[in-house]
Amino acid sequence: MELIIFYLTAAVAIVSAFFVVKSRNPVNSALNLVTTFICLAVLYVMLEAPFMAAIQIMVYAGAIMVLIIFVIMLLNLGIATKSRYTHALPIGGILSVLMLLVAGYFVRHGEATATGGEITSEVINSIGHTELIGRAMFVDFLLPFEIASILLLVAIIGAVVLSKRKV
Amino acid sequence: MVTVNHYLILSAILFAIGTFGVLTRKNAIVVFMCIEVMLNSVNLTFVALSRHVGNMDGQIFVFFVMTVAAAEAAVGLALMIAFFRNRESVDVDDFRMLKW
Numbered sequence: 001m002e003l004i005i006f007y008l009t010a011a012v013a014i015v016s017a018f019f020v021v022k023s024r025n026p027v028n029s030a031l032n033l034v035t036t037f038i039c040l041a042v043l044y045v046m047l048e049a050p051f052m053a054a055i056q057i058m059v060y061a062g063a064i065m066v067l068i069i070f071v072i073m074l075l076n077l078g079i080a081t082k083s084r085y086t087h088a089l090p091i092g093g094i095l096s097v098l099m100l101l102v103a104g105y106f107v108r109h110g111e112a113t114a115t116g117g118e119i120t121s122e123v124i125n126s127i128g129h130t131e132l133i134g135r136a137m138f139v140d141f142l143l144p145f146e147i148a149s150i151l152l153l154v155a156i157i158g159a160v161v162l163s164k165r166k167v
Numbered sequence: 168m169v170t171v172n173h174y175l176i177l178s179a180i181l182f183a184i185g186t187f188g189v190l191t192r193k194n195a196i197v198v199f200m201c202i203e204v205m206l207n208s209v210n211l212t213f214v215a216l217s218r219h220v221g222n223m224d225g226q227i228f229v230f231f232v233m234t235v236a237a238a239e240a241a242v243g244l245a246l247m248i249a250f251f252r253n254r255e256s257v258d259v260d261d262f263r264m265l266k267w
Contacts (some may be wrong), residue, residue, distance in 0.1 A: 006169045007212045010173075014177070018184055019198075020188065020200055020201065020204060021197075021201060022190065026194055026196050030198050033200050033203060036181075037207065040207055040210070044211075047214050047215060047218045049217075049218070055230075056210075059237065060236075061229070062238065064203065064240045077194070077196070089191050092187055093187060096183040096186040096187040096190070096207065097183065103175075103182065104179060107172055107175045108172075112213065112216060118222075119221045119222060137230065144231060149236070152238055155238030155239075158241070158245070159245040162242065163248055
């Protein structure tokens, strides 16, 4: 049962990711991208990470996609009438297939070391995933968290400065 | 039984599709969306391995990847609007003002 759901979700994710690359209309690409994000959220639920799934839906499918669709509508990009692809089409195909083969080789022959950590299914069910995330983030990773807030501040200022008409 | 290898292979496929899109599409906004696909496949790898290993650190990393993706979306789209104002186009073939 779990395997069937996994294969269904994975197939939908791969097909919609393919259509992100293939669509002529950027709005279609954006909607296919939303489908990919939702499939990944389903996979996060299957991996016993419900908080990550919620964040995935809210941040990616909510915030970032609204931003991208807003810009597509603002620039009023039509359907691509000329060719959609640059002249790097063959070399891009070769490189991506090569990347897939290398990754597949390492997945088949590699072994994850240091397995058997303390976060098991029982721990997640008894404490709760959100609380575990919160403990890790605000105890072990407090300094990177603060640095990330500075990064967001820099990005806000950069976006405002770049979209001003006269610098 | 779904093993960790299933998730890793799936994210490898998604990453390859994203790479193909980044290298070949002309429309800069579509290139942008393909970068998001690549980032998401890496996030899937992080969460799958974090569950496999039994450690929370991978999922914290996903947070930081999402933060960087949000910052990148804001700045990148602002750049694209600024470029569109000058050139009336967002094709990556037109991004050649530094070429001589």
